[in-house]
Each structure stands twice: as C-alpha cells, then as structure tokens.
Amino acid sequence: MKFLIFTFVGVVHLLSLGAGKAIYRHDMVSQRTFQEIQKEIARYGDVAKAIIQLAVYGNAQNRSYDRLALLVDTIGPRLSGSKNLEMAIGIMHQSLKDNDLDNVHLEPVKIPHWERGEESAVMLKPRIHTMAILGLGSSTGTPPEGITAEVLVVHSFDELKIRASEAKGKIVVYNQAYVNYSTTVKYRIQGAVEAAKVGAVASLIRSVTPFSIYSPHTGIQKYEDGVPKIPTACITVEDANMMSRMASRGVKIVIQLKMEAKNYPDTESFNIVAEITGIKYPEQIVLVSGHLDSWDVGQGAMDDGGGAFISWEALSLIRDLGLRPKRTLRLVLWTAEEQGGIGSFQYYQLHKVNISNYSLVMESDAGTFLPTGLQFTGSPKARAIMKEVMSLLQPLNITQVLSHGQGEDINVWIQAGVPGASLIDNLYKYFFFHHSHGDTMTVMDPKQMNVAAAVWAVVSYVVADMEEMLPRF
Ligand SMILES: *[C@@H]1O[C@H](CO)[C@@H](O)[C@H](O)[C@H]1NC(C)=O
Ligand SMILES: *[C@@H]1O[C@H](CO)[C@@H](O)[C@H](O)[C@H]1NC(C)=O
Ligand SMILES: *[C@@H]1O[C@H](CO)[C@@H](O)[C@H](O)[C@H]1NC(C)=O
Ligand SMILES: *[C@@H]1O[C@H](CO)[C@@H](O)[C@H](O)[C@H]1NC(C)=O
Ligand SMILES: *[C@@H]1O[C@H](CO)[C@@H](O)[C@H](O)[C@H]1NC(C)=O
Ligand SMILES: [Zn+2]
Numbered sequence: 001m002k003f004l005i006f007t008f009v010g011v012v013h014l015l016s017l018g019a020g021k022a023i024y025r026h027d028m029v030s031q032r033t034f035q036e037i038q039k040e041i042a043r044y045g046d047v048a049k050a051i052i053q054l055a056v057y058g059n060a061q062n063r064s065y066d067r068l069a070l071l072v073d074t075i076g077p078r079l080s081g082s083k084n085l086e087m088a089i090g091i092m093h094q095s096l097k098d099n100d101l102d103n104v105h106l107e108p109v110k111i112p113h114w115e116r117g118e119e120s121a122v123m124l125k126p127r128i129h130t131m132a133i134l135g136l137g138s139s140t141g142t143p144p145e146g147i148t149a150e151v152l153v154v155h156s157f158d159e160l161k162i163r164a165s166e167a168k169g170k171i172v173v174y175n176q177a178y179v180n181y182s183t184t185v186k187y188r189i190q191g192a193v194e195a196a197k198v199g200a201v202a203s204l205i206r207s208v209t210p211f212s213i214y215s216p217h218t219g220i221q222k223y224e225d226g227v228p229k230i231p232t233a234c235i236t237v238e239d240a241n242m243m244s245r246m247a248s249r250g251v252k253i254v255i256q257l258k259m260e261a262k263n264y265p266d267t268e269s270f271n272i273v274a275e276i277t278g279i280k281y282p283e284q285i286v287l288v289s290g291h292l293d294s295w296d297v298g299q300g301a302m303d304d305g306g307g308a309f310i311s312w313e314a315l316s317l318i319r320d321l322g323l324r325p326k327r328t329l330r331l332v333l334w335t336a337e338e339q340g341g342i343g344s345f346q347y348y349q350l351h352k353v354n355i356s357n358y359s360l361v362m363e364s365d366a367g368t369f370l371p372t373g374l375q376f377t378g379s380p381k382a383r384a385i386m387k388e389v390m391s392l393l394q395p396l397n398i399t400q401v402l403s404h405g406q407g408e409d410i411n412v413w414i415q416a417g418v419p420g421a422s423l424i425d426n427l428y429k430y431f432f433f434h435h436s437h438g439d440t441m442t443v444m445d446p447k448q449m450n451v452a453a454a455v456w457a458v459v460s461y462v463v464a465d466m467e468e469m470l471p472r473f
Contacts, residue, residue: 001303001304001337001365001366001407001408001430001434032467032468034384037385037388037466037468038388040466040467041385041388041389041391041392041462041466042388044389044392044458044462044465045392047321047323047458047461047462048392048393048395048458048462049395050321051317051318051321051454051457051458051461052393052395052396052454052458054317054320054321055313055317055450055451055453055454055457056396056447056450056451056454059320060313060316060317060320060450060453061446061450062446062447062449062450063313063316064306064309064310064312064313064446064449064450064453065309065441065444065445065446065449065450066446067095067309067312067313068301068305068306068308068309068441068444068449069301069441069444071088071091071092071305071309072299072300072301072305072440072441073299073441074091075087075088075091076299077294077295077296077297077298077299077300078292078293078294078300079114079115079293079294079295079296079338080111080112080113080114080269080293080335080336080338080339080342081111081112081113081114081115081264081266081267081269081336082113082115082296085269085292085293085335086269088292089106089269089270089272089292089333089335092272092292092333093106093270093272095312096272096274096312096331099274099312099315099316099319100319101274101275101276101315101319101331102274102275102276102277103273103274103275103277104272104273104274104275105272105273106270106271106272106273107270107271107272107273107347107350108268108269108270109268109269109270109271109335109336109342109343109346109347110266110267110268110269110342110346111266111267111268111269111293111335111336111339111342111343112138112263112266112336112339112342113263113264113265113266113267114137114138114139114261114262114263114264114339115260115261115262115264115296116134116135116259116260116261116296117141117259117260117261117262118258118260119133119134119135119233119258119259119260119261120133120146120256120257120258121133121204121233121235121255121256121257121258122255122256123243123253123254123255124148124254124255124256125252125253125254126246126251126252126253129239131235131236131239131255132214132215132216132235132236132239133204133216133233133234133235133257134216134217134218134233134234134297134435134436135218135231135232135233135259135261136188136192136205136218136219136220136221136232136233136234137218137219137220137221137295137338137339138220138221138222138223138263138339139192139221139231139232139233139259139261140229140230140231140259140261140262140263141231141259141260141261141262142202142231142257142258142259144258145258146256146257146258147171147201147202147231147256147257147258148254148255148256148257149169149170149171149201149202149254149255149257150169150170150171150252150253150254151170151171151172151173151243151247151253151254151255152166152167152170152171152172152173152200152247153173153175153240153243153244153246153247153253154172154173154174154175155174155175155176155177155244156176157186157187157190157194160172160174160194160195160198161198164198164199167195167198167199167200168198168199168200169199169200169201170200170201171200171201171202171203171204171255171257172191172195172198172200172202172203172204173203173204173205173206173235173240173243173244174187174191174203174204174205174206174240175206175240175241175243175244176205176206178208178209178210178237181208181427181431181434184208185208185219187205187206187208188205188208188219188220188221188234189220189221189222190221190222191203191205191221191232192221192223192229192230192231192232193222193223193224193227195230195232196227196228196229196230197227200230201230202230202231202232202257203230203231203232204232204233204234204235204240204255204257205232205233205234205235205240206234206235206236206237206240206241207234207235207236207237207240207436208234208431208434209237209431209432209434209436210428210431210432211431211432212236212237212238214236214238215236215436215437215438216233216234216235216236216436217234217434217435217436218234218295218296218297218435218436219234219295219338219434219435220338220339220340231257231259231261233257233259269335269336269343270335270343271332271333271334271335271343271344271346271347272292272331272332272333272335273330273331273332274312274315274330274331275315275328275329275330275331276315276318276319276323276324276325276328276329277324277328278324278325278326278327278328278329278464279324279325279326280326280327281326281327281328282327282328283328283354283357284326284327284328284357284358284359284469285327285328285330285354285357285358285359286325286327286328286329286330286358286359286360286362286460286463286464287330287331287332287358287360287361287362287410287413288311288314288315288329288330288331288332288362288363288456288460289307289308289311289331289332289333289334289344289361289362289363289364289407289409289410290304290305290306290307290308290309290310290311290333290334290363290364290365291304291307291308291333291334291335291336291337291338291343291344291365291408291409292304292305292308292333292334292335293334293335293336293337293338293339293343294338294439295338295435295439297435297436297437297439298433298436298437298438298439298440299439299440299441300439301439301440301441301443301444302367302368302430302433302434302439302443302444303365303367303430303433303434303435303439304337304364304365305444306364306367306368306444306449306452307363307364307365307366307367307368307423308333309368309449310364310368310449310452310453310456311331311333311362311364311456312331312333313449313453313456313457314329314331314453314456314457314460314461315329315331315457317453317454317457318457318460318461323461323465325461325464325465326464326465326466326467327359327464327465327469328464329460329461329464332344332347332409334347334409337365337408337409340408341408341409341411341412343409344408344409344410344412345412348412348413352416355413355416355417355418357469358413358418359418359419359463359464359469359470360418360419360420360421360460360463360470361410361413361414361418361419361420361421362410362420362421362422362456362459362460363407363408363409363410363420363422364407364422364423364452364456365407365408365409365422366407366422366423366424366425366427366430367423367425367426367427367429367430368423368425368444368448368449368452368453369425369426369429369430369445369448369452370425370426370445370448370451370452371398371423371424371425371451371452371455372398372400372424372425373390373398373399373400373401373402373424374386374390374400374401374402374405374421374422374423374424374455374459375402375403375404375405375406375421375422375423375424376401376402376403376405376419376420376421377403377404377405377406377414377419377420377421378405378419378420378470378472379419379471379472379473381471381473382419382470382471382472383401385466385470385471386401386419386421386459386470387399387401389458389459389462389463390459392458392462393454393455393458396451396454396455398451398455400424402424405419405420405421405422406420406422407420407422410422417472418472419470419472421459423452423455423456425448425452
C-alpha cells in the first residue's frame with residue numbers, strides 16, 4: 001500500500017458521466033425489485049458454505065499461505081525495476097497457467113527503476129551513533145564523501161515554515177507525531193521538497209509507523225519541478241525522538257549522511273492477468289487484485305504478497321469447486337504499485353474502453369489478517385446489494401460493509417464510477433511492519449489468510465454470477 005485516499009466523493013459524479021450511460025441502460029432494463037435480488041442472493045447460501053468449507057476447513061486450507069511462503073522465501077523482496085520482480089512475475093505467470101486458469105497472460109507496462117545502493121547515517125555530534133536508515137524511493141544519492149551538516153529538528157511543516165531561516169545548509173529532521181497513515185505519510189512524500197524549499201541539504205523523516213522496535217520504514221517520496229532534489233531517508237522513531245530531546249536541550253547535532261541511491265531509466269514489466277471466463281456474459285468483468293511488487297526490504301509478504309495470493313486463491317477455490325460464473329472473474333497482479341500505481345494506471349488506460357462492463361473492482365492491499373468485512377464505494381443501491389452478499393458470510397461472522405472502498409490500483413476505476421471493494425482488517429497492526437525489514441512471512445497467519453480468501457472468493461463469485469451487474473446509480 002502506498003497511499004490511502006478517502007475523499008473522492010465529489011469527483012465521482014463528474015468523472016462517471018461518460019461511463020455511466022451504458023450502465024443507466026442496464027438499470028432501465030432491470031424490472032426486478034430489491035426483494036427479488038435478495039432472494040437471488042440468498043440462493044448462494046450453499047455455494048458460500050462450500051467455499052468456506054474448502055478454504056477454511058478443507059483441502060485448500062493454508063494453501064495461499066504456503067504458496068506465498070514458497071515465492072517470497074525463494075525470491076525475496078520485489079522492488080520495481082529489479083531482477084527479483086522480473087523473476088517473480090515469471091514464476092507467477094507459470095503458476096497461474098499450471099493452475100489451469102483461463103486466458104493467463106502478461107500485459108507489458110513501463111515502470112520506474114530506482115536502487116538504494118549502500119547507505120549510512122552517522123551522528124558525529126554530540127556523540128558518535130550509527131543510525132538505522134532506509135533511503136526513500138526515488139531519492140537521489142549524496143556525493144561519495146557524503147553530506148555532513150548540522151541538524152534542524154522540527155515536528156511539523158508549520159514549524160519548518162516558522163523556522164525557515166534556520167534551515168539553510170542543514171539536514172532537516174522531521175519528528176512528526178503519528179496520527180494515522182494517510183495524514184502522516186505526507187511527511188514521507190513531501191518532506192524533502194519542503195526542506196529543500198527552505199534551503200536544507202538533506203532531510204530525514206521519522207518513520208511512518210505507530211510502533212517501533214528501532215525499525216526504519218521506507219516508501220515512495222516525490223520531488224517537484226523547480227525545487228532542488230535533495231537526498232532523503234527515513235530514520236527510526238527512537239532516533240527521531242532522541243534528536244528532538246537533544247535539540248530541545250540546545251545541543252548541537254551533526255550528521256554525516258551517505259547514500260548511493262540512484263534513478264535509472266524506466267524498465268519493462270508486466271501486470272499479470274488470469275481469468276475464469278464467464279459463461280453467459282464473458283465481456284463483463286469482476287476484477288480481483290493485489291500487487292506483486294514490494295519494497296526492497298523484508299519479503300513483501302504482507303505488502304502485498306497476502307493481497308495478491310488471496311486474490312489468486314479466490315480463483316483457485318472457485319476452480320476447485322467446478323464453478324463458472326456468468327461473467328468473467330479476472331485476477332490482476334499489479335506491478336509497480338509502490339511507485340504510485342504505475343502498472344494499474346497503464347492497465348486502466350488500455351482497458352477503460354470497456355469500463356461500462358466492469359461490475360466491481362476489488363483490491364486487497366491493507367493486510368490479510370482476520371477481516372471483519374469490506375469497505376465499499378458505490379451507489380446506495382449497490383451498497384444494499386453488497387450487504388446482502390456479505391450476509392452469506394454470516395457463518396464466519398464477517399458481514400460488515402463500511403464506506404471508503406479504495407486501493408491505489410483501483411481508485412481510478414472507482415473515481416470513474418465503477419463500484420469498488422477492499423478488505424477491512426487490523427490496519428494498526430499492518431503499519432507496524434509496513435515497508436520495513438519486518439514485512440516477512442512471520443507476520444502472516446495461515447488461518448487468517450484462509451478466512452480472508454474465503455471472503456474474497458464468495459464476494460467475487462457471487463457478484464460475478466448474479467443475473468445483473470451492480471447498479472452504478
Ligand atoms: C494450517 O495451519 C495451521 C496454523 O499453522 C495449522 O494448525 C494446521 O494444522 C494447518 N493445516 C494443515 C492442513 O496443514
Ligand atoms: C486521519 O486523521 C485525520 C486528522 O485527524 C482525520 O481527518 C482523518 O479522518 C483520519 N483518517 C482516517 C482514515 O482515520
Ligand atoms: C473490450 O471488450 C471486448 C468485448 O466486449 C473485447 O473484445 C476487447 O478485447 C476488450 N478490450 C480490452 C482492451 O480489454
Ligand atoms: C459489454 O458487454 C456486452 C455484452 O454483455 C456487449 O454487448 C458490449 O459490446 C460490451 N461493451 C463494450 C464496451 O465492450
Ligand atoms: C462478530 O464480529 C463482530 C465484529 O465485526 C464482533 O464485534 C462480534 O463479537 C463477533 N461475534 C462473534 C460471536 O464472534
Ligand atoms: Zn501495498
């Protein structure tokens with residue numbers, strides 16, 4: 001997960017006008033009452049129980065965990081532009097073919113290639129202290145001898161503005177409090193730009209996490225045209241707090257920062273597509289997805305191995321049960337999500353001509369711990385239908401349908417008016433490990449993945465098999 005976007009309500013109507021026409025027609029054709037739709041959904045009770053039985057208690061138990069462990073233990077992390085990512089895509093492409101899914105293919109896209117190289121930050125004053133850091137994605141490097149400069153500690157962009165005259169020639173350290181991810185991540189994204197605007201030579205941010213055992217948490221950052229590109233990295237909560245205490249005592253802090261980070265030309269990569277082709281309306285799509293790329297630390301098991309592999313598992317479960325929905329169930333494993341939804345945006349550009357035939361887009365990129373339900377964005381009518389669909393998961397007590405269905409890779413579709421769903425689980429825990437060395441299989445729980453996969457399979461299958469697409473209005 002890279003961003004969380006919670007407020008696009010205002011945009012939906014504007015952008016969906018063009019795409020909406022065809023759907024309006026679908027709506028007009030429908031003479032069915034909500035009661036009839038309720039009855040239709042209730043008839044999926046046995047299918048839902050069969051999926052739950054197979055995924056949680058039966059032969060498919062722990063399969064998504066085991067498959068994921070094999071991939072990430074073999075390949076490791078899968079940074080955009082890296083050989084590892086290329087190898088993982090090759091393995092997944094073959095695995096989906098071996099799983100006997102339909103129309104398995106790669107769709108080429110161009111993605112960023114950045115490498116961190118060697119990096120270090122050593123506090124020289126008031127005492128020697130080597131800090132754990134991680135350069136932020138797309139950061140430039142320092143000269144080979146590093147940048148040695150005095151530190152200015154601030155706690156917010158507002159404080160930086162007030163103290164702008166002190167920043168020139170210094171390394172700005174942000175010790176911003178953790179509020180929540182979507183609020184606090186601004187310091188990671190814009191920290192370097194804001195520091196450079198007031199003349200800083202580098203910037204270090206406190207890692208964006210609610211919890212730390214001395215763990216740096218990387219992620220993408222963005223430069224702005226016309227603003228000097230200064231090197232930027234994250235440091236631990238512990239070091240940010242300590243420097244903040246030192247500064248408040250009036251102690252002078254000096255750091256030597258060395259980073260070999262470098263941006264290379266874009267490279268070729270692929271989104272991976274696999275389907276269970278619909279039997280009655282093959283042109284119509286329910287899309288389930290997660291991203292295969294990750295940061296270059298840990299194993300990318302949680303972000304987003306889990307989401308990618310429960311999405312694959314959803315199709316595997318439906319295949320195992322010999323089910324074939326009326327419309328096409330399409331799995332997409334995105335590439336270069338972490339650099340800003342790069343692969344998914346190119347998929348959208350290519351496939352938006354068919355937007356009127358997308359019933360639902362789903363993305364799991366916020367953990368596959370024990371889910372409590374779905375977040376959903378769509379019309380009140382569509383939401384009422386999703387609540388009925390989720391009632392099929394009563395045997396697992398996972399029936400919530402909250403608002404703000406979203407995901408970096410599906411937001412463009414949602415903003416253009418397509419209903420969108422994401423999985424709800426414990427985000428607080430998710431950010432303990434996010435983009436850190438700690439994102440490994442040790443964080444994952446096979447039983448929780450079984451349940452998450454069952455939810456994903458029931459929802460995607462039922463929406464793909466219902467007589468009508470989800471209404472957009
Ligand atoms: C699935 O994993 C759980 C938790 O590790 C374990 O208790 C269970 O025995 C596993 N099931 C199978 C069939 O291996
Ligand atoms: C994050 O915090 C901000 C500021 O308190 C708040 O406006 C926003 O709704 C919060 N977002 C979430 C997802 O909780
Ligand atoms: C759009 O859908 C049609 C079928 O309705 C299909 O033939 C075509 O390949 C699709 N285009 C893309 C880019 O997916
Ligand atoms: C959408 O699917 C319908 C059949 O279900 C087909 O007639 C129509 O051409 C498709 N629309 C697009 C834009 O491909
Ligand atoms: C069912 O889930 C809800 C949260 O979604 C929880 O509050 C409740 O305790 C659960 N009930 C049981 C019987 O586990
Ligand atoms: Zn992610």
